[in-house]
Amino acid sequence: MVSGSLRVALVGAGGVGERHAATLATLNDVDLVAVTDVDAARAQALADEHDARTYPTQADLLDNETVDAIWLCVPPFAHGQPERLAIDAGVPFFVEKPLGLDLGTPExxxxxxxxxxxxxxxxxHWRCMPGVERAREVLAGSPVxxxxxxxxDKVPPVAWWTSRSGSGGQLNEQATxxxxxxxxxxxxxxxxxAAGARVADRDPELVDPATxxxxxxxxxAVATLAATSALAWKESAALTLVADGLxxxxxxxxxxLRWSDRVEEVPDEGAGKVRVDAEFCAAVRSGDAxxxxxxxxxxxxxHRVGIALTESAVAGSPVDLRTSDE
Ligand SMILES: NC(=O)c1ccc[n+]([C@@H]2O[C@H](COP(=O)([O-])OP(=O)(O)OC[C@H]3O[C@@H](n4cnc5c(N)ncnc54)[C@H](O)[C@@H]3O)[C@@H](O)[C@H]2O)c1
Known part of the structure; x- marks a missing residue:
């Protein structure tokens, strides 16, 4: 239980770290007090915008600040230590997807x-989008x-994205x-x-341009999932569902949402991205995990599904996700 302002910190002052900092600044009684990044200049720039302090490492930050929660906005390859440091310090954490590059560390x-x-x-945050909530209501009792x-999409403008050891590939990083x-x-x-598009003479460390x-x-139910980073712009990211008559x-x-006799549209101007942060702040306040x-x-x-898809695309064979007791 926390009363008064929530004191929060942020690890990873890149693109999504900036977005969370900007969102948190719009929430009542939430103060971003400290920022750290392996790139000190990036941490400083974000901290300056929010009147926060910087620390050279997350360990220093946690040693020197009392915080109610911490946002871990690091790339896929950097997971493990940030989460462990938060847990060891007893600090609730928000972590960006994907949870990592493999299953061992997240497990x-x-x-x-x-x-x-x-x-x-x-x-x-897609789960927090108003349209997903509405779809959940409408689909109750009507199986997909x-x-x-x-x-x-295009290749995102971050250096780590194109390598398998940086992002884990587009199914792990985005289609998740x-x-x-x-x-x-x-x-x-x-x-x-899953299958990945093969390109002649391409470095095998590079992610597939399509999967x-x-x-x-x-x-x-059955589903198909397709992803590509071969465009020069983001065309779309969408999920289409078909239930009986819907x-x-x-x-x-x-x-x-379309039925034979009517159509309903639920716009979303970023509500899901705000709700995902606001909901966590509320959980930290109440202590209700x-x-x-x-x-x-x-x-x-x-994440287990994302890793199974990634492994399937590499091996060219199906993966059974049922556990032995099912
Ligand atoms: N949920 C979403 O909508 C959404 C949107 C964008 C990005 N993301 C996810 O957020 C993650 C980060 O993406 P990004 O676009 O912000 O990347 P980015 O490269 O712009 O930023 C990552 C930052 O983390 C820093 N960093 C790396 N390792 C670190 C460590 N061990 N300790 C502290 N800082 C470290 C880097 O220096 C960099 O500044 C990715 O996993 C991405 O998938 C999620």
């Missing part, structure tokens, strides 16, 4: 989170038969948002089969 972190009972949240997700919404609205994936996958779910398309700025839509353990379930 370890999940066990430590569970043992600590700390509130956590993750960057799966087919989902088709597509993320058609679509997988997360599939899990919320369709069911749990039980089998996945396509087929997923089947415990509900009996078509739903969830995009980043609007969700459309369950008051968050996608806490760490739930994000790990989505």
């Amino acid at each position: 370890d972190i999940a066990r430590a989170v569970e043992a600590s009972a700390l509130p956590t949240a993750t960057g799966y 038969r087919l989902a088709t997700g597509a993320w058609l 948002h679509l997988v997360d919404v599939m899990r919320a609205l369709v069911g749990e994936p039980v089998h996945v089969l 396509a996958a087929v997923l089947s779910f415990d509900t009996g 078509w739903v398309q969830i995009g980043e700025t609007s969700t459309v 369950g008051a968050v839509r996608v806490p760490y353990a739930e994000a790990l379930r989505t």
Whole structure:
């Protein structure tokens, strides 16, 4: 339980760190007090904008500041230590997706989170979008038969993104948002089969410029998922769902629901991105770790699917996600 202003800190002052800092600045009774980044100039620039202090490392920050929560906005390759430092200091954390490049580190972190009972949240903000909430209401009792997700984009302007050891590839790094919404609205994936576009003479460390996958779910539904970074602009990122007599398309700025006799549109001008931070602040205030839509353990379930898709694309064979006791 926290009364008064929440004192929060941020690790990783890059693109999404800046976005969270700007969002937190709009929330009542939330003060960003400290920032750290391995790039000290970046940390300083963001701290200056928000009248916050900087520290050379997260360990220094946690040693010198009393904070109620910390946002971990580091790239996929940098997970593990930031989460462990937060847990060891007893500080609730928000961590950006994806949870990492493999399963070992996130599984370890999940066990430590569970043992600590700390509130956590993750960057799966699509679940907080008004259109996803509306789709969930409408789809209750009307099972999805087919989902088709597509993320058609450019290479993001960050140096680590194009290497497998930096981002883990586009299914792990970006299409994971679509997988997360599939899990919320369709069911749990039980089998996945993915393939990556092959390019002659390409460095194998570079991520595939396109990937396509087929997923089947415990509900009996099926889905396709496609992603590409071959464009010079972001064309779209969207998930289309079909239930009996209902078509739903969830995009980043609007969700459309269509029946045979009517159409409904739910616009989203960034509400999901604000809610994901506001919801975590509320959970930290109340101490209720369950008051968050996608806490760490739930994000790990989505991450397992992303890793299975990535492994399937590399191996060229299907992955069975059912555990041995199912
Ligand atoms: N949820 C969303 O909508 C959303 C949007 C954009 C990015 N992201 C995710 O956020 C993560 C970061 O993306 P970005 O675009 O901000 O990347 P970025 O490269 O712009 O920023 C990352 C920052 O982290 C710093 N950093 C790296 N390792 C660190 C460490 N160990 N300690 C402290 N700082 C460290 C880097 O110096 C850099 O400033 C990625 O996983 C990305 O997928 C999520």
